[in-house]
Amino acid sequence: MVVSSFDPEDMREPKSLGLIHLKEYLARAARQTSDVENRETDDDNHQHSDRDHIREISRRLEDKGIEVEVLRGLSQFRVDLALRLSGTPAPWLVAVLIDGNSWNKRPMATDRDAVPTSFLEKVMGWPHVARIWLPSWNIEPDQVVADLVDLVHSAASDPPPDEVAPPTPIETTEIPPRSHLLGEEGGSPEMAPVVPEPTTTADNLQLPGEEPFRSWQDPGQIGSVAMLEAFHKTAFMLVQEIIELEAPVELQSVIKRVANCFGLKTVREKRVWSLTPLLDNAHVESTPFGHFVWVDQQDTTDWLSFRKTDRNQRALKDIAPHEVANAMVAVVRQSIAFEIEELVQWTAEFFGSQRVAEPTRQHLREVVGWAVEEGLLVEENGQITAP
Secondary structure: OOOOOOOHOOOOOOHHHHHHHHHEEEHHHHHHOOHHOOOOOOOOOOOHHHHHHHHHHHHHHOOEEEEEEEEEOOOOOEEEEEEOOOOOOOOOOOEEEEOOOOOOOEEEHHOOHHHHHHHHHOOOOOOOOEOOOHHHHHHHHHHHHHHHHHHHHHHHHOOHHHHHHOOOOOOOOOOOOOOHHHHOOOOOOOOOOOOOOOOEEEEOOOOOOOOOOOOOHHHHHHHHHHHOOOHHHHHHHHHHHHHHHHHOOEEHHHHHHHHHHHOOOOHHHHHHOOOHHOOOOOOOEEEEEEEEEEEOOOOOOOOEEEEEOOOOOHHHHHHHHHHHHHHHHHHHOOOOOOOOOHHHHHHHHOOOOOOOOOHHHHHHHHHHHHHHOOOEEEEEEEEEOOO
16 A cells, blocks of 8 residues: 555656656556556456556567567466567577566565576576566666667577587696706706895885775676666676775776676666665765775774775775775874875875876865864864874
8 A cells, every 4th residue: 555645746857766766656556546446357467557568568579570478488487578589499588577566466575586587597497587677667668678689689699508618627837846946966056136125215115004906807798788687696796796806996886887797888877876786785885975885794994994096997086085084094194294285195196196186186185174074184273193
């Protein structure tokens, strides 16, 4: 039951993803209430409102050269759409599950999301499973259809399981005999020239808490947009890899890089937020400088590290304020005090900015102010010290 003091038509055209979903949800609830006496009962799994958009999706896919079978299967659990290329004897390639009345009736979240996909892939042997969410269909129907078409063509080019090449054996290097290392006579090998250790200077001095930055390596495109929107397990794995290597890391940076791996080159803000379930159990912290993802259970107050990078590895605005402040604290503790502008200049250069423009300076001044408010630094008469 939905109780609302206003009709969905009373809402102005929403701009945020949450309000778009709310308006669609209320509109759908109103439609279902008015149609309750007119629903057909010849199918236990799908009712009238379900069949409307299933029929529309099927028609659009057939226009794109995709063969479609609706409600494929003999058991109570049937796929809404089965897809393959038209005119080919190939088996069905993609099972599509659609957000509808039967989906909503499942009592548990795992019944609605994890169980159907896992069952179809692991038990029924479907090569690919895609999900269509009603809000996405209503907002971008052309994009949903295009993603499904891409997924079918991609699946059609996959080699059969029995034709997949075996893994390439790992090459091993034979260890030379000890006599070769010591010389044929067993004597000592010729000593290599001694290279003097580099002189420690202010520029290459490693500060306490400084750690190397381990950058995630982009594997290139590995799937389709439909796989991404279906929250394929590979997408979860890529997100987890980025977080484990780079956390704390800026939220949109994580989502956009993973989306690029599935062929989505332009990722608007509302699409970013629709894909945040990929973050799973990661801890997301909201700061005045943006949203940053941490490893689950990581205590942000106890993390005192920072990682020197250049601008090609990550933009300064994408570095968590905790990390920037940690670097500031470390360098301030190596001296008596820093003037604010002097500290701003050093921090910008440390994180890879060669020419420090005014927007960068202003950003770092705001980080200094935030660090002072958090008790990480002390400001007095324009001088910055450590507490």
